[in-house]
Amino acid sequence: MxxxxxxxxxxxxxxxxxxxxxxxxxxxxxxxxxxxxxxxxxxxxxxxxxxxxxxxxxxxxxxxxxxxxxxxxxxxxxxxxxxxxxxxxxxxxxxxxxxxxxxKPFTALAIMQLVARDKVKLHETLGTYLDGFPPESAGHVTVHQMLTHTCGLGDFQLDQEYQDNAETWTTEATTMDGIMAAVRRTPPKYTPGTRYEYSSSGIAVLGAIVARVSGQSYYDYVREHIFTPAGMTRTDFFDKPRWEKDARxxxxxxxxxxxxxxxxxxxxxxxxxxGHRGFAPYIGNxxxxxxxxxxxxxxxxxxxxxxxxxxAAYTELFMTLKHPTPPASPSVQVTGSAYGLIATMxxxxxxxxxxxxxxxxxxxxxxxxxxxxxxxxxxxxxxxxxxxxxxxxxxxxxxxxxxxxxxx
CATH class of the missing domain: 3.40.710.10 (DD-peptidase/beta-lactamase superfamily)
Incomplete structure (x- = not known):
């Protein structure tokens, strides 16, 4: 409006x-x-x-x-x-x-912008862009699989060290470093590409790829290349103190x-x-x-x-179905992952x-x-x-x- x-x-x-x-x-x-x-x-x-x-x-x-x-x-x-x-x-x-x-689609959209600029390849593996991951992840998990939740990386929010320390992270940088450390500690739960399992870790890793490839922090990239050109003046990764105090x-x-x-x-x-805990972190990811x-x-x-x-071509690629999953309603003919979106007929x-x-x-x-x-x-x-x-x-x-x- x-x-x-x-x-x-x-x-x-x-x-x-x-x-x-x-x-x-x-x-x-x-x-x-x-x-x-x-x-x-x-x-x-x-x-x-x-x-x-x-x-x-x-x-x-x-x-x-x-x-x-x-x-x-x-x-x-x-x-x-x-x-x-x-x-x-x-x-x-x-x-x-x-x-x-x-x-999550903000992150996927950022990746697709870099794909369109030939800076990221959908078929390339995680290890092409980031260091320090176990070989099972670095050499086998692809950008496509992370976008479609078929990468097997699971959910960093269930990592015990993340749960013990996340409330102490009070900057964008420490938040990203802590999350990546949690993902690096865990090898894939299943062979990448063999099945669908919703993965917050996979999308978080894509954010780290955005930062590495663009030379900006993840947060600055989405502000400059998504929120600003879209005219989204009240959209951001705001911190917890502002969330608590700002009447908006x-x-x-x-x-x-x-x-x-x-x-x-x-x-x-x-x-x-x-196992998910209900604390509100200092900032999102x-x-x-x-x-x-x-x-x-x-x-x-x-x-x-x-x-x-x-x-138009990359918008279509971003939004169309890639990996179907069983529909939960008779009104739904097909549903599943697009690239960081859920596509449903x-x-x-x-x-x-x-x-x-x-x-x-x-x-x-x-x-x-x-x-x-x-x-x-x-x-x-x-x-x-x-x-x-x-x-x-x-x-x-x-x-x-x-x-x-x-x-x-």
């Missing part, structure tokens, strides 16, 4: 209770035009999707921001709940959220056994059964933890479609995007509806929000209604 120009709609009788204690906001923009008519009523303010989110917020099952855009123009934007309960700061459409793993940021909330929301920045939750807003993620889509970040329409979740609280997802020219963003700061159900509802509504004009 452009700027902070907003309007409040009059609630329908159905959603009036949902507005109690919440702050619903819609972009004050003319309805975007679809290819066959005006915005479908079901996707506009007051439509089915809008009412669905309002009902969740009324039950305190949603806290955050949702946004739908068509051809880069906001159609529907809503914000509910509190960004910082202790200071009574509400979530707004422009609130900045920690994306968790939904920022949403604090993460997990829920205790009694269902009470707990600020994950001030009190981390118990570790998950997987190439594998996740970048911050953004709903509007900035729409700007990323717009920049990709307009060739500001990659030319939903109801016979191609989608690309990524989601993320934090143990400390909050889940996120952004989706590019490639052949419909729509963008959907869901950013929450509640651990108990069922983002998968919201995501499926968004996809169902967009693919069903965006292909026909609204009823007048």
């Amino acid at each position: 452009n700027g902070d120009h907003r309007m409040i709609r009059q609630p329908s009788r159905r959603s009036a209770l949902g507005l109690m204690g919440a702050i619903p906001v819609a972009g004050a923009l003319p309805a975007a035009l679809t290819s066959r008519g005006r915005t479908p009523r079901e996707l506009a303010p007051g439509g089915e999707y809008d009412e669905y989110i309002a009902a969740l917020a009324a039950k305190d099952e949603f806290s955050g921001t949702i946004l739908l855009a068509h051809r880069g123009e906001t159609v529907l934007a809503r914000a509910y709940g509190m960004a910082d309960k202790a200071r009574s700061i509400p979530n707004r459409v422009g609130t900045i959220f920690n994306l968790a793993s939904a920022s 940021f949403a604090h993460p909330y997990w829920h205790d056994q009694a269902g009470r929301p707990i600020d994950g920045l001030h009190r981390p939750p118990p570790p998950l059964p997987s 190439p594998g996740g933890g970048g911050f953004s807003t709903a509007g900035d993620l729409v700007r990323l889509d717009r920049a990709l479609r307009r060739g500001r970040l990659l030319d 939903y109801d016979h329409r191609w989608l690309a995007g990524h989601g993320g979740s934090m143990v400390a609280g909050g889940t996120t997802n952004w989706t590019i509806y490639r052949d419909l020219h729509w963008t959907g963003v869901i950013l929450t700061n509640y651990s108990k929000t069922d983002i998968r159900s919201i995501m499926n509802r968004e996809r169902s509504f967009v693919t069903r209604y965006a292909t026909r004009p609204s009823r007048e």
Whole structure:
């Protein structure tokens, strides 16, 4: 959404209770035009999707921001709940959220820019660009495999030394050095290229390759070559002190056994059964933890479609399916890894995007509806929000209604 120009709609009788204690906001923009008519009523303010989110917020099952855009123009934007309960700061459409793993595509996009410039080769191995890795990794794990989560490198966040020391790292450099040390300690879990297994370590290593090849820090590279040309003015890898103190940021909330929301920045939750701990690190990394807003993620889509970040051929290479995995829904014909993105054919329409979740609280997802020219963003700061159900509802509504004009 452009700027902070907003309007409040009059609630329908159905959603009036949902507005109690919440702050619903819609972009004050003319309805975007679809290819066959005006915005479908079901996707506009007051439509089915809008009412669905309002009902969740009324039950305190949603806290955050949702946004739908068509051809880069906001159609529907809503914000509910509190960004910082202790200071009574509400979530707004422009609130900045920690994306968790939904920022992984920033790293993949940086790699693809270097591939397009002939600085990185998709078939080359990790050891071509970085030193100090075990032979099983250095000589066999390729850039392609790290982009598609078929590299076998696992998750550095489960490394004991990482868990013991990460909270003491207070610079971008010490964060990257510590993560790379954790990855170097661990050989691949399986023969690279033989199967899919989600790997934060693989994406983190790609960030280190970006730094080595470009001569810039990973963080400076993505700021200069992705965030700035895309016009993403509220997107960055912000540090924890700013996250805690700046009123523009949403604090993460997990829920205790009694269902009470707990600020994950001030009190981390118990570790998950997987071994993941809930502390918030000083700063994010190439594998996740970048911050953004709903509007900035729409700007990323717009920049990709307009060739500001990659030319058309490399944008297609970036976004198309490379390694299919079993679909979890009958509405999904095929899904799997693109290059740092998840590519999905939903109801016979191609989608690309990524989601993320934090143990400390909050889940996120952004989706590019490639052949419909729509963008959907869901950013929450509640651990108990069922983002998968919201995501499926968004996809169902967009693919069903965006292909026909609204009823007048």
